[in-house]
Amino acid sequence: MSASPLLIQYESGAVNRGEFFEQICGAVGFQGGLAEFGGYFADIFTEIPPMIALHADMRWRGFKTYIFSNTNDLAIEHVERNFPFFKNFDGYIYSCEVGVMKPDAKIYAAMEKLCGCSGKDIIYLDDRLENVQAGLARGWRAILHETSEKSRAALEKILV
Numbered sequence: 001m002s003a004s005p006l007l008i009q010y011e012s013g014a015v016n017r018g019e020f021f022e023q024i025c026g027a028v029g030f031q032g033g034l035a036e037f038g039g040y041f042a043d044i045f046t047e048i049p050p051m052i053a054l055h056a057d058m059r060w061r062g063f064k065t066y067i068f069s070n071t072n073d074l075a076i077e078h079v080e081r082n083f084p085f086f087k088n089f090d091g092y093i094y095s096c097e098v099g100v101m102k103p104d105a106k107i108y109a110a111m112e113k114l115c116g117c118s119g120k121d122i123i124y125l126d127d128r129l130e131n132v133q134a135g136l137a138r139g140w141r142a143i144l145h146e147t148s149e150k151s152r153a154a155l156e157k158i159l160v
Contacts, residue, residue, distance in 0.1 A: 021034050041075075120141055
């Protein structure tokens with residue numbers, strides 16, 4: 001899956017929300033306001049109950065957990081507003097704030113700085129192979145997320 005160059009610029013912080021909105025309106029002829037656009041644009045997420053349960057289990061076991069995402073401020077606000085579980089993480093790294101997207105090494109370094117860990121002390125799940133490979137290159141124990149069941153089994157294997 002490839003993103004548009006404009007979306008990549010937005011999610012890497014090269015253009016801000018207003019610039020992104022203006023360019024989108026110009027490209028597709030959207031006539032509504034920014035709030036209306038934001039509602040449509042960011043409403044792409046659904047909860048995955050087994051992953052929410054897995055996250056809760058990891059926290060119950062005493063692990064710190066973090067959001068580490070290629071994303072933008074419209075999506076962040078939407079998720080924070082609509083999904084209560086999202087507040088249950090120890091920290092957040094967003095590409096739009098760091099200025100680069102995964103798999104760029106700079107965003108992985110920002111995660112290491114935030115969590116105070118590196119190498120095998122980090123267990124990382126991602127649904128994009130290139131991002132997992134970048135984590136593995138840093139010595140992280142990285143898992144390619146394909147299904148909730150596979151991710152849980154891979155974590156259990158690591159934690160034995």
